[in-house]
Amino acid sequence: MRALIELLIQHDFLLVFLVTLAARIGAPLPAAPLLVVAGGLAAAGRLSGFSLVSAAVLANVLGDAIWFIAGRTHGHRVLRTLCRVSLSPDVCVRQSESLIARWGGSSLLAAKFLPGISVVAAPMAGALGMGWRRFIAYDAMAGLVWTLCFLGLGLVFSDQIQEVLDALANAGKLAIGTLGVALMMVVAWRFWRRRRMARLQGGIERISVEDAAALMDQDMAPQFIDVRSETGRLADPRLLPGALTIPLPKLAAAASELPQDRLLVLYCNCPNEISAVTGARQLLDRGLPRVLALEGGLDAWDALQARRQAMAPPPTADSIA
Structure with missing residues (x-):
C-alpha cells in the first residue's frame, strides 16, 4: 500500500489518467x-489538485x-455486446435507452454515477x-462533476482516509485478501440475481x-411485435416484415387489441431476448393463447436472411430478361 501511495505521489497525473482511462473503456x-485517496493526499499538500482534475477529466472524455x-x-451491435457482458443485461439496454431519451446530453452526467x-x-x-x-461539452462537464465529487x-x-491507508499498509496481505473476498461476494450476488431473473422468465x-421464416414461406406468417423502446428503434431502425411496434411498457395495455387468431411472435435485440420473453409472459397472463419469443431476435433474423441470399442461385439471363 505504501508503494502505491509513493507511486501516486511520483506520477500523479499519469497514474490517475491511465487508471481512469482504462475504467472508462471498461476495465475493472x-x-x-483512487481519486478519493488522491483527494486525501491533495488535502495534505502532497499532490496537485489541478493536475488530478486535468488528468481525470481528460481520461473521461477520451475513454467515452x-x-x-x-x-x-456500429450502433446496436456495440450496445448489444456491452450489455451481453454486463452482469445485469436484462436492464442494461432499457435503462440506457430511457436515460438518453429523457435527459439527452445531461444523461451523460447521470450515467457517471449509475x-x-x-x-x-x-x-x-x-x-x-x-x-x-x-457530446464533448456534456461529457467534459460530466467528467468534471464526477472528478470533483470523488x-x-x-x-x-x-x-480518516490517512488512517485507513495506514491500517491497510499495516495489514498487508490480510487487507488485500479481505478486499478480494468482498469483490467476489459482490460479483457472486450480481450473478445470482442474473440467474434468478432468468429462472423467473422461464417457461416462455x-x-x-x-x-x-418457414411459416412466412407457407403463407402462415405470424404477427411480429417489436417490443423495443422508441429510442431503441431510433438507434436500430430495422423491422421484421409487417411488425407492430409496441414498446414493452405499453404492451400489456395493448393486449386486448392484438389478434387472437394468429401466432404472436415478440422480438427485440437485447441479450437472451429478455424483453421479448418479458412481453410474452405479460400477454400470456392476459389470456392470449399463442405467444412466442423470437430466439436470437433481430440479429438472428438478419443472419438468416444473409445466409439465404448467399445460398440463392445467381440470376440467369432469362430471369433478368
Missing part, C-alpha cells in the same frame, strides 16, 4: 477510490469518445446521432428464426 479498475465513435459506427450503464451511455449517444460538439470526498475525509417458449 478502481478509478473512483472511443465508445461514442463505436456507437456512431453502475451497469455507465459505459453504455456514450455509445448509445453515438448510435442516436448526438453531435460531436454537444476528489471532494477525499478532501473532506482526508484524516421460443421460436427459431428458421421456423418463423
Whole structure:
C-alpha cells in the first residue's frame, strides 16, 4: 500500500489518467477510490489538485469518445455486446435507452454515477446521432462533476482516509485478501440475481428464426411485435416484415387489441431476448393463447436472411430478361 501511495505521489497525473482511462473503456479498475485517496493526499499538500482534475477529466472524455465513435459506427451491435457482458443485461439496454431519451446530453452526467450503464451511455449517444460538439461539452462537464465529487470526498475525509491507508499498509496481505473476498461476494450476488431473473422468465417458449421464416414461406406468417423502446428503434431502425411496434411498457395495455387468431411472435435485440420473453409472459397472463419469443431476435433474423441470399442461385439471363 505504501508503494502505491509513493507511486501516486511520483506520477500523479499519469497514474490517475491511465487508471481512469482504462475504467472508462471498461476495465475493472478502481478509478473512483483512487481519486478519493488522491483527494486525501491533495488535502495534505502532497499532490496537485489541478493536475488530478486535468488528468481525470481528460481520461473521461477520451475513454467515452472511443465508445461514442463505436456507437456512431456500429450502433446496436456495440450496445448489444456491452450489455451481453454486463452482469445485469436484462436492464442494461432499457435503462440506457430511457436515460438518453429523457435527459439527452445531461444523461451523460447521470450515467457517471449509475453502475451497469455507465459505459453504455456514450455509445448509445453515438448510435442516436448526438453531435460531436454537444457530446464533448456534456461529457467534459460530466467528467468534471464526477472528478470533483470523488476528489471532494477525499478532501473532506482526508484524516480518516490517512488512517485507513495506514491500517491497510499495516495489514498487508490480510487487507488485500479481505478486499478480494468482498469483490467476489459482490460479483457472486450480481450473478445470482442474473440467474434468478432468468429462472423467473422461464417457461416462455421460443421460436427459431428458421421456423418463423418457414411459416412466412407457407403463407402462415405470424404477427411480429417489436417490443423495443422508441429510442431503441431510433438507434436500430430495422423491422421484421409487417411488425407492430409496441414498446414493452405499453404492451400489456395493448393486449386486448392484438389478434387472437394468429401466432404472436415478440422480438427485440437485447441479450437472451429478455424483453421479448418479458412481453410474452405479460400477454400470456392476459389470456392470449399463442405467444412466442423470437430466439436470437433481430440479429438472428438478419443472419438468416444473409445466409439465404448467399445460398440463392445467381440470376440467369432469362430471369433478368
